[in-house]
Amino acid sequence: xxxxxxxxxxxxxxxxxxxxxxxxxxxxxxxxxxxxxxxxxxxxxxxxxxxxxxxxxxxxxxxxxxxxxxxxxxxxxxxxxxxxxxxxxxxxxxxxxxxxxxxxxxxxxxxxxxxxxxxxxxxxxxxxxxxxxxxxxxxxxxxxxxxxxxxxxxxxxxxxxxxxxxxxxxxxxxxxxxxxxxxxxxxxxxxxxxxxxxxxxxxxxxxxxxxxxxxxxxxxxxxxxxxxxxxxxxxxxxxxxxxxxxxxxxxxxxxxxxxxxxxxxxxxxxxxxxxxxxxxxxxxxxxxxxxxxxxxxxxxxxxxxxxxxxxxxxxxxxxxxxxxxxxxxxxxxxxxxxxxxxxxxxxxxxxxxxxxxxxxxxxxxxxxxxxxxxxx
Amino acid sequence: xxxxxxxxxxxxxxxxxxxxxxxxxxxxxxxxxxxxxxxxxxxxxxxxxxxxxxxxxxxxxxxxxxxxxxxxxxxxxxxxxxxxxxxxxxxxxxxxxxxxxxxxxxxxxxxxxxxxxxxxxxxxxxxxxxxxxxxxxxxxxxxxxxxxxxxxxxxxxxxxxxxxxxxxxxxxxxxxxxxxxxxxxxxxxxxxxxxxxxxxxxxxxxxxxxxxxxxxxxxxxxxxxxxxxxxxxxxxxxxxxxxxxxxxxxxxxxxxxxxxxxxxxxxxxxxxxxxxxxxxxxxxxxxxxxxxxxxxxxxxxxxxxxxxxxxxxxxxxxxxxxxxxxxxxxxxxxxxxxxxxxxxxxxxxxxxxxxxxxxxxxxxxxxxxxxxxxxxxxxxxxxxxxxxxxxxxxxxxxxxxxxxxxxxxxxxxxxxxxxxxxxxxxx
Numbered sequence: 176x177x178x179x180x181x182x183x184x185x186x187x188x189x190x191x192x193x194x195x196x197x198x199x200x201x202x203x204x205x206x207x208x209x210x211x212x213x214x215x216x217x218x219x220x221x222x223x224x225x226x227x228x229x230x231x232x233x234x235x236x237x238x239x240x241x242x243x244x245x246x247x248x249x250x251x252x253x254x255x256x257x258x259x260x261x262x263x264x265x266x267x268x269x270x271x272x273x274x275x276x277x278x279x280x281x282x283x284x285x286x287x288x289x290x291x292x293x294x295x296x297x298x299x300x301x302x303x304x305x306x307x308x309x310x311x312x313x314x315x316x317x318x319x320x321x322x323x324x325x326x327x328x329x330x331x332x333x334x335x336x337x338x339x340x341x342x343x344x345x346x347x348x349x350x351x352x353x354x355x356x357x358x359x360x361x362x363x364x365x366x367x368x369x370x371x372x373x374x375x376x377x378x379x380x381x382x383x384x385x386x387x388x389x390x391x392x393x394x395x396x397x398x399x400x401x402x403x404x405x406x407x408x409x410x411x412x413x414x415x416x417x418x419x420x421x422x423x424x425x426x427x428x429x430x431x432x433x434x435x436x437x438x439x440x441x442x443x444x445x446x447x448x449x450x451x452x453x454x455x456x457x458x459x460x461x462x463x464x465x466x467x468x469x470x471x472x473x474x475x476x477x478x479x480x481x482x483x484x485x486x487x488x489x490x491x492x493x494x495x496x497x498x499x500x501x502x503x504x505x506x507x508x509x510x511x512x513x514x515x516x517x518x519x520x521x522x523x524x525x526x527x528x529x530x531x532x533x534x535x536x537x538x539x540x541x542x543x544x545x546x547x548x549x550x551x
Numbered sequence: 552x553x554x555x556x557x558x559x560x561x562x563x564x565x566x567x568x569x570x571x572x573x574x575x576x577x578x579x580x581x582x583x584x585x586x587x588x589x590x591x592x593x594x595x596x597x598x599x600x601x602x603x604x605x606x607x608x609x610x611x612x613x614x615x616x617x618x619x620x621x622x623x624x625x626x627x628x629x630x631x632x633x634x635x636x637x638x639x640x641x642x643x644x645x646x647x648x649x650x651x652x653x654x655x656x657x658x659x660x661x662x663x664x665x666x667x668x669x670x671x672x673x674x675x676x677x678x679x680x681x682x683x684x685x686x687x688x689x690x691x692x693x694x695x696x697x698x699x700x701x702x703x704x705x706x707x708x709x710x711x712x713x714x715x716x717x718x719x720x721x722x723x724x725x726x727x728x729x730x731x732x733x734x735x736x737x738x739x740x741x742x743x744x745x746x747x748x749x750x751x752x753x754x755x756x757x758x759x760x761x762x763x764x765x766x767x768x769x770x771x772x773x774x775x776x777x778x779x780x781x782x783x784x785x786x787x788x789x790x791x792x793x794x795x796x797x798x799x800x801x802x803x804x805x806x807x808x809x810x811x812x813x814x815x816x817x818x819x820x821x822x823x824x825x826x827x828x829x830x831x832x833x834x835x836x837x838x839x840x841x842x843x844x845x846x847x848x849x850x851x852x853x854x855x856x857x858x859x860x861x862x863x864x865x866x867x868x869x870x871x872x873x874x875x876x877x878x879x880x881x882x883x884x885x886x887x888x889x890x891x892x893x894x895x896x897x898x899x900x901x902x903x904x905x906x907x908x909x910x911x912x913x914x915x916x917x918x919x920x921x922x923x924x925x926x927x928x929x930x931x932x933x934x935x936x937x938x939x940x941x942x943x944x945x946x947x948x949x950x951x952x953x954x955x956x957x958x959x960x961x962x963x964x965x966x967x968x969x970x971x972x973x974x975x976x977x978x
Contacts, residue, residue, distance in 0.1 A: 176560075176878050177553050178871040267603065429956055444959035446945075449952035456951055457889045461865030464886075466870045471552045492860040538857030539850070545833070545860070546847070 178467060180245060187529045188249045191228075195257035198222060207260040207376045208519070211369075213380045213428070214334045216260045222294020223259075229267055229436055238288030244411075244461030244474045251412045255419030258523050260376035262296050262331035264416065264530070268409040270297025273355070276408075277401050282357070286337065287378075296338040300326035300382070301402060307536055308460035310350040310399060315342040315384065317356055322389045325450035328370055330530060335360055338382070341398040342389075356389035374522035376487065377530075385488050406531050407484040411469035414484075414491035417527050418463050421491070424498035424520045428505040448505055455498045462487075462494035482548060485541035492528035492537070499524035554871070558650075560878065563645050567652040570625045575656040576617075590671075612738055615659035619693030629667050629691045636675070636687035644877040661783075665734060666690045666697035669816045670743050674762070676812050677800040682762075686741070686781040698739035698765070700787060701810065705975060708946045710814075711755050711807060712965075712975075715789065717746035724748075724799070726769075726792040726938065732940070736785040738771045739765050743813065747807045750971040755972055758806030763794045779932035827930040829863040832856070832901045835927070839908045846908050855904060858964075862897050866890060885955040892947045895937040902930035 199219055207213045223229065232247045233239025238244075247267070254263055270506070271290045274282055274297075289295035302308045303315065303325055315324025326332075326340055337359060344354040358365070362383040371377050393401050417431045429452060432443030442448055470488030473478040499520040503510035528534055556564055622628045623637065630646045633640020671690050674683060689695040705713035715728030728744055736742065742765050749757035765772075771794035774782035801809040807814070833856060836847040846852045869890070873883035905927035906913035916925045938944050950957040965973050 176556065176871060176874050178868070178875045179552070188582070189909075272582070276851060365755035399599065425956075429958065433959065440962060441959050442960060446949065449958050450948040452956055452958065453948035453951040457893060459890050460869055460886045461862060464872060465861055465865045467552070467872065468864065471554075473778075474552060478784055485857075486861050489857055490865055493858075493861070536852065538854050541857045541860060542853040 177503040180249060181224075184245055184249050187246060188253060190251055191253040192256065194222075194246035195253055199257040199259050201519070202256055204260055204376060204519065211375070214331070215262055216410060219259065220246065220261045220263075220293060222252055223261070223263070227291075229263070229293045230291030231267075232548060233271060233287050233291040237275075237283055237535040238291040240291075244408075245470055247412060248415045248470045248473070250495040251415035252419040255416030255527075256423050257422065258376065258519055260326060262298065262334050264409070264413065265298035265331040265335065266296045266413045268348070269299040269405060269531075270335075270337065270339060272405050272408050273299065274357075275399070276405065277355070282390070282392065286357070296331065296334050297339070298329060298331045298335040298403075299339045300329040300332070301341050302407060303327060307533070310353055311348055313341055313343060313353055315340060317342045317344050317354065317389065320388070322358060322384045322387040325381065328372070328379035329367075329382050330372075330377065330379045332360075332380040332382055333367055333369065333378060337505055339392060340389075340543070341402060344395055344521050350399045351396040354395045355398045355401055357392050358384070358387055358389045362388060366480075372526060374519075374526040376519070377523070389430050393457040403481075407480050408473055409531055410484040410488040411466065411473045411480075411535070413527060414462065414466040414487035417491035417495040417524070418459065418466050419525070420520055421455070421459045421462065421498040424495070424502040424517075424524075425452060427520075428452060428455070428498075428502040431506055450451040451501050451505065455494075455501060457495050458490075481544040482541065483539050486545060488537045489534060489541055492524075492534045494508040495520075496528055496534075506546055515541060552762060556877065558633070560644060563641075564652060564898075565650050566628065566709060567649045570627065571652055571656050572620075574621055574625075575653075575658050578655055578657045581805075608738075611659065612662065615662045616693045618659050619663055623692040628663070629671070632671065632675075632687070632691065634685060636671075637691045642877070644874065647874050647877060654978050662696055662738070663690075663693055664734065665699050670697045670699060670762075671811045672816045673743065673800065673809060673813045677760070677809050679797075686762075695740040696738060698733050698735045698742045699737070699813065700733055700742045700744035701813075702732040703729060704731055705924040708943055710810070711758070713745055713747050713748040713758060715744070717748040717751075717759055717761070719748070721798075722796050723760075723793050724796060726761075726763075726794065728789050730787040730789070731775070731784075733785045733787050734783060736765065736776055736787050737782075741765060742787075743800070745810050747970065748803055748806070751969050752804065753967070754965050754970045754973065756804055756809045759803050760800045760806040760809035760812070761794055762800060763792070763798055767792050767794060769793070776931070777936060779929065779936070799907075812914075827898045827901060827926060829856070829859045829901070830925060832859065832905050835905055836908065841908060841910075852908070859897060859901055862893055866893055885951075888947070888955055889915075889950055891937070891941060892944055892951075895934055896944065897907075898930055898937060899934035902927045902934055906931060 181356045199216065203219070207216055227240045228250050230239030231250060232244050237537045254261070254365050267290070271287065274286045274290070278286065286297070293410055301313070304312050311527055315322065315326065322340070322342055324342060329338065331340070331407055337357060339357055341353045341358055344447035364387040366383045366385075367380045370379045370381060431444065432448055432452070433441050435442045465487045469483045471477070472483035477483070503517045503521055506515060506517050509515045546547070558661060566602075619628060626639045627649050629638040630641040630649055631643065631645070632640070632641040666692060670689055674686060701710060703715060705714060715726060715730065718725045726744070727745070730744070733742075741762060743760070743762045745758050745760050747757050748759040769790045771788040771790070773786045773788070775784045777780050777784070779859070792809055802939050817942060833847075836852055836856065837845065839846040841849050841852070843849060866889070873887045876883040909927075913927075916928050942950070949961070953960055
């Protein structure tokens with residue numbers, strides 16, 4: 176059995192960790208947090224693009240490095256640890272994966288090199304209203320070769336050059352009426368409105384489309400199936416980001432509990448706090464192991480992916496949400512100040528667990544996929 | 552990443568599988584075998600619960616001994632032990648592979664694990680050559696069963712708080728006191744015991760370690776009836792029990808050090824408890840009806856099921872990570888320290904929730920129902936014990952916090968004070 180990353184992958188991890196430690200410190204993160212006009216860390220984005228991270232899992236013929244999904248998992252964990260304020264997940268886990276898996280040869284040639292080089296940024300939007308997205312609440316329409324409608328929230332929408340959306344291609348209003356379209360956001364008829372997110376280092380906007388040009392992605396009427404598959408793939412990558420963030424939340428809680436004294440002793444020597452941190456550790460180890468299994472399913476194109484991805488996602492959301500909230504608790508009063516970093520993790524943990532569907536929704540996915548697997 | 556065996560691993564797995572196929576019977580997710588009803592407290596080394604009184608228990612013991620002999624002859628009884636004592640001379644990964652394979656079969660468990668897993672290795676480190684030759688081979692074949700006499704009424708989580716008196720009298724030691732939670736004392740032939748030989752020394756310094764024949768005059772074994780109604784553990788009373796000094800393992804006052812050898816092997820002895828997990832309640836939810844139809848179609852049920860699934864599989868994959876290290880000849884990381892902590896609570900939650908789903912019929916045992924049987928009713932009781940046996944949830948969290956995370960030890964009142972001056976409760 177070899178249920179671990181290879182030595183080369185671990186080397187990549189060490190390099191990425193060191194690089195992000197230097198280039199993505201809390202000060203630069205706070206620059207993005209504090210300034211409404213800044214949507215991402217541009218310098219960091221161009222540096223990680225130069226190193227080829229953005230093209231990690233994009234084939235060489237389309238301008239990428241041609242490494243595998245496992246390498247991308249390694250990078251995801253490091254981005255999660257550093258809370259990197261970049262559109263990496265939107266552009267790479269979502270946009271690039273959609274094009275890679277469902278694009279025509281022409282579309283791959285057109286978009287992937289631009290995404291791999293970091294020159295252009297893509298994202299994806301499904302949701303139009305509050306609550307769980309479902310086929311019947313997608314109102315955006317494609318007709319006479321034009322898109323009309325509205326998407327919100329669109330994560331990284333203000334930064335993005337390209338957007339993939341689901342829209343109705345006929346009037347039946349069911350799952351098979353929906354197709355995916357690629358939109359160039361630099362055109363008349365696209366209007367963006369900034370939204371305030373719970374984590375300003377990961378911004379979002381709403382976008383209105385009026386007679387906007389778009390091209391079909393993949394087969395007509397298959398938007399929902401394609402989105403489910405790409406969300407499964409992305410869920411594994413998000414889960415690595417979440418495991419990374421959870422681990423740092425625990426590390427920082429531990430560090431603080433050993434520096435802070437109360438009642439004449441380190442607060443980390445009190446069992447109430449030790450047990451809390453032990454529980455963080457338990458959840459993180461479970462999440463890490465579930466994420467590894469997801470990574471295996473993702474990298475081998477296993478038909479286990481739907482179950483493995485949902486398991487990874489549910490476990491990682493649980494671990495990061497728990498670690499981030501208890502990190503604040505262990506810090507006490509200073510934990511809920513703007514100056515201390517606890518809130519950065521608290522914000523990111525919740526945002527990440529909502530980004531491609533809530534934990535509730537992923538739990539439902541998990542059980543329905545288990546039922547399907549049992550029938551097959 | 553892959554889940555494939557190496558060539559040698561695959562060959563060993565085949566060897567194990569061939570042996571099991573011929574000699575044992577396969578287990579199903581929810582078995583209809585009468586002796587497969589109870590989830591096991593594998594961590595405590597407690598044998599399967601046997602209904603039908605002493606005779607049935609004796610028969611079960613004899614069956615277990617027959618099985619153990621076969622297993623020993625095939626070489627699988629003590630895979631990690633050196634060949635000179637009748638072991639296989641194998642590697643940890645081979646032990647894991649055999650356990651994985653055996654897990655799918657209905658075989659007796661709980662009689663020999665403590666001896667082979669913990670006490671044998673202690674004797675290998677601390678025993679004299681003639682002791683090793685005399686006792687170890689029969690431990691493997693199951694001809695002689697061993698028990699571990701450590702816990703006392705006032706020494707549980709705080710194990711070094713042992714009060715059992717060991718007084719030297721010439722070439723002999725005289726033991727007086729009480730042990731408790733001793734698995735298998737009622738059928739064990741021998742035992743290993745820690746006792747206090749110097750009450751005026753510091754707590755961890757005044758202990759001495761012995762082995763003894765359980766038929767030595769003055770030993771009385773009384774079973775403890777547990778909340779499950781069954782008895783897997785005993786109280787053992789010592790009344791002027793005389794044993795020769797030659798049965799001492801390690802030096803006088805070195806008992807804690809020897810005991811640590813035993814306890815360090817405890818983790819390796821911990822098996823994979825069969826029984827009650829996600830798969831069982833998943834099956835049950837396909838049978839049970841709640842207000843709006845089958846339980847598995849109910850949204851609240853599905854949300855809970857997902858939590859148990861990720862715990863269950865998360866543990867399984869954590870084990871895969873440790874096995875990967877073993878397979879590469881490395882020492883696994885501390886990740887498996889979460890195992891019993893997660894398993895025990897999960898079993899308790901799963902059982903309690905399954906009873907909820909049964910509604911008022913959850914009040915009664917279901918001997919006749921082929922799917923539900925007594926599984927969850929039994930699990931409800933067993934899991935409460937499992938959260939305590941082999942280290943309470945709280946002790947396990949302390950261990951993770953201190954040894955894995957490196958957090959400071961608790962302030963202790965007993966570090967610098969002679970044992971007989973320590974405050975103690977009414978025990």
